[in-house]
Structures are given as structure tokens and as C-alpha cells.
Amino acid sequence: MAAQASINPPLCANVSSGSQCTEPASLVCAQCHLVQYCSKNCQVAHWHTHKKETCKTDLMSKHWKPQWVQERRLPTFADGSEDPRVVCANRYLWGMMPALDLLNLPKNEGVQDLSRDYNILCAASGDLRNIIKTVAGLPDGYAGQFTAVINDKDFDVVARNIIFILIALYLPKEEAVPVIIHLWYSALIPTPMLTMLREKILPLIIHICTKIEHKAPNALQAKTLKHESGGSLRVVLSEEYWNVLCSYLQVDPHVTAADAKKLRNDEINNPKRTDMKHNGYYYQLPAFRMCMARFLDDGILLPYGTSRAGFDSPNPIYYQFYYPDGHFIWPMRDDAEPHQGWDHEDIMKGNLPAKGDVIGNQFFMLRDLLLKFCDRIKNCKLRFHIYAVDARDLPQKLQSMGVHMEYDRIEVSLAVSNLCLGPAAAISTYAPLLKPRGVNPHATLLLLFKKDLKEMEIEFGRTHPREFNELATRAWNRLREYTTVQELSNDGQDEWWNRKPTRITGASSMLFDWDDIWNRFVDEVGFMGLVEGPHGSSKDIKLKMRGLDEHKLTRPWPKRLMEGASQDEYNILCSKYRTGFERYVELVRDD
Numbered sequence: 001m002a003a004q005a006s007i008n009p010p011l012c013a014n015v016s017s018g019s020q021c022t023e024p025a026s027l028v029c030a031q032c033h034l035v036q037y038c039s040k041n042c043q044v045a046h047w048h049t050h051k052k053e054t055c056k057t058d059l060m061s062k063h064w065k066p067q068w069v070q071e072r073r074l075p076t077f078a079d080g081s082e083d084p085r086v087v088c089a090n091r092y093l094w095g096m097m098p099a100l101d102l103l104n105l106p107k108n109e110g111v112q113d114l115s116r117d118y119n120i121l122c123a124a125s126g127d128l129r130n131i132i133k134t135v136a137g138l139p140d141g142y143a144g145q146f147t148a149v150i151n152d153k154d155f156d157v158v159a160r161n162i163i164f165i166l167i168a169l170y171l172p173k174e175e176a177v178p179v180i181i182h183l184w185y186s187a188l189i190p191t192p193m194l195t196m197l198r199e200k201i202l203p204l205i206i207h208i209c210t211k212i213e214h215k216a217p218n219a220l221q222a223k224t225l226k227h228e229s230g231g232s233l234r235v236v237l238s239e240e241y242w243n244v245l246c247s248y249l250q251v252d253p254h255v256t257a258a259d260a261k262k263l264r265n266d267e268i269n270n271p272k273r274t275d276m277k278h279n280g281y282y283y284q285l286p287a288f289r290m291c292m293a294r295f296l297d298d299g300i301l302l303p304y305g306t307s308r309a310g311f312d313s314p315n316p317i318y319y320q321f322y323y324p325d326g327h328f329i330w331p332m333r334d335d336a337e338p339h340q341g342w343d344h345e346d347i348m349k350g351n352l353p354a355k356g357d358v359i360g361n362q363f364f365m366l367r368d369l370l371l372k373f374c375d376r377i378k379n380c381k382l383r384f385h386i387y388a389v390d391a392r393d394l395p396q397k398l399q400s401m402g403v404h405m406e407y408d409r410i411e412v413s414l415a416v417s418n419l420c421l422g423p424a425a426a427i428s429t430y431a432p433l434l435k436p437r438g439v440n441p442h443a444t445l446l447l448l449f450k451k452d453l454k455e456m457e458i459e460f461g462r463t464h465p466r467e468f469n470e471l472a473t474r475a476w477n478r479l480r481e482y483t484t485v486q487e488l489s490n491d492g493q494d495e496w497w498n499r500k501p502t503r504i505t506g507a508s509s510m511l512f513d514w515d516d517i518w519n520r521f522v523d524e525v526g527f528m529g530l531v532e533g534p535h536g537s538s539k540d541i542k543l544k545m546r547g548l549d550e551h552k553l554t555r556p557w558p559k560r561l562m563e564g565a566s567q568d569e570y571n572i573l574c575s576k577y578r579t580g581f582e583r584y585v586e587l588v589r590d591d
Contacts, residue, residue: 012037013035016045024038096341100553107552120147136369147385148383167180184366185338201249208223209246231384248320277334281293295338303354304360344576391420410445412445416448417452423447475508478511507578509581511580545585559577560580
């Protein structure tokens with residue numbers, strides 16, 4: 001596998017000769033905006049296949065209808081015949097919130113002081129997208145010490161994060177970048193890529209396992225891997241987890257690519273979930289849903305027109321999980337889509353001429369971002385500390401391991417939810433770890449509220465139906481502003497099985513006045529009192545919450561359609577999320 005071929009995949013979609021044309025491609029199919037060609041000759045040669053597989057398919061029609069509409073029935077998720085819950089593992093290994101630059105230096109400390117040290121802590125990190133975007137955002141010439149403490153209680157997440165950083169540390173960037181992309185997002189990878197991992201990364205882990213093989217299985221073992229560039233990765237795991245980590249780079253030799261594809265397909269394309277899948281498609285723009293359909297089919301993150309030939313080995317990171325009876329478990333939700341962890345604006349920085357190719361643009365965006373990430377790892381003083389503990393226990397664990405740091409940014413993420421720490425414990429546990437205002441007035445504790453607000457909305461609708469209906473009516477009235485292009489009428493029909501009300505209900509959530517629900521939540525949990533303290537054992541620490549127009553790390557409501565949004569913004573948000581109730585809170589020291 002040539003590094004250049006994988007980091008710069010061919011874009012001319014013509015495969016009519018049996019292999020993909022490798023000439024530079026800048027012509028775009030004017031109908032679907034999904035594929036590119038090097039010439040008119042290649043486009044004509046490929047047209048018969050392209051129109052049958054893409055351009056003229058039902059999914060590309062703006063009049064496409066879900067299966068339940070075609071069959072003139074209620075969807076199974078609405079008639080009570082199907083459990084709407086996902087049938088795979090209920091996890092978001094790619095994230096559901098747009099990636100953040102946790103430092104965002106231009107709006108905070110600035111980029112003038114290239115020798116300044118930064119410490120960040122992610123208490124429930126999820127995947128590495130925030131870390132990667134943050135490191136890539138460090139200014140050129142950065143000479144300070146950057147330290148990231150990365151924790152997640154889900155070892156599947158932790159294992160991926162360890163492997164990705166090892167790859168970035170020990171492989172040349174032209175090799176590292178495509179390996180990280182495909183290990184992260186693709187269900188199959190090229191055999192030479194798997195061989196490279198076994199030869200260059202797996203021995204690093206095996207060496208550690210050999211050194212600790214006689215240690216107590218549950219005792220934590222801290223090991224640091226250093227690179228000649230000055231970058232380092234310190235990992236704190238039990239002996240048992242160190243051994244399990246090796247399996248993430250190995251595949252059962254009896255599982256072929258065909259077996260792996262069938263195992264995945266049986267899980268994520270379960271026919272019992274067809275109506276739920278079509279409900280998701282129905283919100284999406286035609287090119288968007290065509291990209292998602294192809295990705296669900298082959299599970300490979302590549303430009304739409306790029307051949308998947310050569311992706312012939314199961315990705316070991318995904319094929320790890322089985323029920324006790326030996327039945328395979330796909331490790332994440334069957335409705336997970338790779339674009340959901342990135343802003344559409346970021347994805348389109350992939351800058352493909354084929355603007356409809358969301359997956360292809362994401363590939364090139366990731367390529368450019370990871371090239372910067374690998375550059376920073378090789379040329380800056382970066383230290384990564386990785387843990388696999390509950391967010392409630394992390395501060396105490398850090399102290400017991402001799403890590404005594406104060407932080408410029410602390411991301412608590414969804415650990416602030418009542419299902420985990422809860423607001424009171426999250427703030428009192430992590431506020432004392434923020435750098436004092438006199439040291440860094442930009443030091444920020446970042447919280448994310450999600451299900452708590454949705455639950456508050458449901459309860460508010462039950463207890464205050466009149467006031468709730470007023471909010472819902474305002475959202476529906478706003479929705480009318482966006483029905484000229486993406487028509488939400490009933491097509492002049494009045495069928496009881498029509499799909500339109502389903503889409504209206506989902507889309508209206510993006511336009512709902514969640515500020516009202518947030519204010520009620522703040523009052524109910526006494527949030528402002530929690531912010532003001534006291535925090536932990538220190539009675540002197542005071543915090544303040546940044547106002548909606550004062551945020552410096554992220555938008556307070558990243559998935560809401562705000563007043564004055566364009567039709568294109570509505571269409572894209574509809575294609576990606578359809579929620580709106582996610583609320584970020586930025587807290588800073590005020591003492």
C-alpha cells in the first residue's frame with residue numbers, strides 16, 4: 001500500500017475498464033454533485049453504471065418516499081409494532097457533538113506568546129476529535145509545553161485513543177494519517193495497513209505487557225512511551241487492560257472480509273429497523289442521504305467515487321465484541337453517522353469540487369487536520385496522559401499517581417448529566433482544578449447538558465400544557481419560513497400514513513425556544529447557586545457563568561437554528577441533527 005495512494009485517493013469515478021482511473025479529476029457530475037471525472041470521455045464511459053447506481057436512483061429524488069409511505073401504512077416505530085431502540089450497542093464512538101478547539105487561542109489567550117504552557121483535562125473525552133482539533137490549532141512555531149489529560153471510563157474508547165496517538169507518534173505522517181482515518185471510521189482496511197500496525201505499533205504494547213506480566217491483574221500500571229521528537233504518551237491501565245489492548249490490533253484469522261461485512265450488515269441494516277432508517281433519510285438532502293446509504297452499505301470512509309478495492313481486512317478495532325453465545329455485536333448505534341461529530345462548515349473544508357459528497361469532504365478535512373496534528377506531535381513538546389476511570393474518581397486518581405496540575409481548560413462533557421456526576425458534583429469536583437484567575441483569566445470549565453433538558457421539556461409539557469403549546473406554536477410558525485424549498489406540506493393529500501408530520505415534528509425541535517426550558521432547569525436544580533460555590537474543600541473559589549454572547553470556546557446552542565438562519569443552514573441542520581436542546585455552559589474563575 002503506497003502511502004501517497006492512500007493519503008490522496010483517486011477521484012475520477014470511472015471504473016469501467018475494471019480498475020479506477022487515476023488521472024486528476026476536476027469535472028463534477030452536474031446532476032448529483034457526488035462524483036468527479038478527469039474528462040468527458042471518462043464521464044461518458046462511466047455514465048451507464050453511475051446513473052443506475054447513483055444519479056437516477058430513488059434516493060437521489062427530491063420526491064423520495066419512505067417504504068412505509070409506498071406501502072400505505074404507519075411506520076413500525078409509530079404503530080407500536082417495533083421497539084424504536086437501537087439493536088446494536090447503544091454507543092456513540094464517533095461523537096454526536098461538533099468537534100471543538102478547546103483552547104481557541106485567538107478568542108482567549110491569543111497567539112502571541114509561543115512559549116506559554118497549556119494544560120487541558122477531558123474528564124469524559126469520548127473519541128480524540130477535540131484533542132486533535134485543539135493540537136492542530138496550536139500556532140505555528142509553538143514552543144511551550146502542552147499537556148492533555150484524557151480520560152474515559154469506556155475502555156473501548158480509551159483503546160482507540162491510545163492506538164491513534166501511538167500511530168501519530170511512531171509512524172511518518174504520510175503513513176499515519178490514512179491509518180488513523182480508516183481505523184477510526186472504516187469497517188474494512190487494506191491488508192498492508194493491518195500488517196504495518198502489527199509490525200510497528202503492536203510490538204510497543206507487547207513490550208509493556210511482557211514487563212508487567214507478573215503484576216497483580218487489577219493493579220494500575222503507568223507506562224510512558226517517549227518519542228525522539230520530545231512527545232510522550234503516558235498510559236495508566238490495569239495489567240488486564242494492557243493485555244486486552246493488544247487484541248485491538250489483531251483480527252481472528254478465521255474472520256474474512258466477507259464474513260466481517262455480513263456480520264456488520266446483519267446488525268446495522270437489520271430489516272426490522274428499515275422504517276427508522278428511512279425516517280432519518282427523509283430529513284436529509286438527496287446527496288446527503290445517498291452518501292449515508294453508501295457508507296451504511298460498505299462502511300468505508302472514502303470519497304463517493306473512489307474504488308473500495310483493496311479494503312480487504314476487517315478493522316480489528318471494530319470486530320472485538322460478541323455476546324456470550326458467540327454472536328457478533330456491532331460496537332455502536334446503527335444510526336451513527338461519521339459526520340455527526342463535526343461541524344458541516346469544518347467538513348466542507350475538505351474542499352472537494354463535488355460539494356454533495358459529505359463523506360469525501362470529511363475524508364479530506366480529516367486528512368488535512370491529522371497532518372497538522374502529526375506535525376505538532378513531531379515538532380512540539382506534547383504530553384498525553386490517558387486514563388480509564390470513572391469521571392467521579394479521576395481527580396483523586398490523578399493525585400494518587402502524583403499528577404498535581406491546574407488546568408487552562410477542563411471539559412466535563414456529558415459527565416455533568418444527572419446520569420453520571422450531576423451538576424453539583426461535576427462543578428465541585430472539577431472547579432478547584434482550574435487555574436486561578438490571576439494565573440489565567442481565560443481558564444474555563446466546559447459543561448454540556450443534553451438529556452436533562454429534553455427530560456425537562458417532556459415534564460414541562462405534562463405539567464404546563466398551555467405554556468408548552470405556546471412554545472410549540474412559535475416553533476411551528478418559525479418552521480413556515482423554511483418550507484418554500486424543503487416543502488413540508490402534505491402534497492395535496494391527506495393520507496393518515498403520510499410521512500410529512502414525522503418530519504415536521506423533528507424539524508421543529510431545532511427551532512424550539514430551548515432558552516425557556518433552560519431557565520426552568522436552572523431554577524429547578526439551583527444551578528446559579530452551584531456555580532457560585534463553595535467548591536470542594538476550598539471556600540474561596542468562586543465561578544461565574546459566561547452569558548450567551550460571551551462564549552469563547554463554542555456556541556451555547558450548537559444544534560439550534562437561530563433567528564435569521566438561511567434556508568441552506570436549515571437544510572444542513574435537518575440533514576445532520578434535528579434536535580436543538582444541547583446546551584454548552586462555560587464557567588470561569590471569578591475570585
